[in-house]
Amino acid sequence: MKLNLTIRDMVHTAMFAAILCVISPxxxxxxxxPITLGVLGVLLTGALLSVKTAPLSVVVYLLLGLAGLQVxxxxxxxxxxxxxxxxxxxxxxxxxxxxxxxxxxxFGKRNLLSLGCxxxxxxxxxxxxxxxxxxxxxxxxxxxxxxxCVVPFIPFDLGKAALAIAGALAVEKAAGQxxxxxx
Numbered sequence: 001m002k003l004n005l006t007i008r009d010m011v012h013t014a015m016f017a018a019i020l021c022v023i024s025p026x027x028x029x030x031x032x033x034p035i036t037l038g039v040l041g042v043l044l045t046g047a048l049l050s051v052k053t054a055p056l057s058v059v060v061y062l063l064l065g066l067a068g069l070q071v072x073x074x075x076x077x078x079x080x081x082x083x084x085x086x087x088x089x090x091x092x093x094x095x096x097x098x099x100x101x102x103x104x105x106x107f108g109k110r111n112l113l114s115l116g117c118x119x120x121x122x123x124x125x126x127x128x129x130x131x132x133x134x135x136x137x138x139x140x141x142x143x144x145x146x147x148x149c150v151v152p153f154i155p156f157d158l159g160k161a162a163l164a165i166a167g168a169l170a171v172e173k174a175a176g177q178x179x180x181x182x183x
Contacts, residue, residue, distance in 0.1 A: 005053070012048075012049055012053055012057070013057045016041075016048070016053075017057045017058075017060035017064065019044075019045070020038065020042070020058065020061040023037040023040065024036060024037060024061070024072060030152060031148060032085050032148055032149075033153070034074060035156050037160075038072075038073065038090075039126065039157055040160040040164055043097075043119050043164035044164045045058060046096060046118060047115050047119075047167075048171055048172075049101055050101055054097035054098060055101075058093045061093075062090060065077050066078065083137075086130070086133075086134070087137070088132060088137075089129070091129055095122075096126055097122075099118055100118035102118065103119075104118060110169065112165060115164070115165045115168055119164065123157050127150045130150075131145040131149045134149050
């Protein structure tokens with residue numbers, strides 16, 4: 001599969017991977033799963049990049065963390081993070097970015113409806129993959145996983161989605177001609 005990336009695509013991909021690297025390590029520990037700004041970054045990446053470049057940008061971020069750059073929550077890095085209880089959330093990130101970008105593409109423009117639908121779907125993907133992975137790694141049941149990995153995060157993640165929507169719409173207004181909903 002050939003991506004056929006333009007220089008602009010590569011710049012956007014690198015720029016959003018860098019944004020993820022800067023904001024994602026900042027987190028608040030509330031238990032086995034921290035509150036992180038990574039979700040905000042992934043939602044914003046999906047909202048502003050194409051279906052081709054949004055997940056690619058997130059994969060670049062994940063590969064940087066896998067290679068040892070301390071870009072995951074609490075400034076962690078490496079394979080051990082993927083193999084730990086929060087690895088499923090990281091693995092969900094490219095799918096989340098893709099779903100938000102796809103929603104914008106399917107609706108044909110960035111607006112509250114396209115972004116809201118995409119971000120709600122993305123959060124469901126995050127919760128599903130993260131919870132299933134958590135259950136497998138920690139040997140817990142569904143109820144405990146939901147109470148640990150989903151319920152405490154809903155208000156924070158809805159807030160992050162609202163910030164990402166506001167940010168994406170502001171960027172669209174300021175620099176819409178540089179963004180593409182195609183691809």
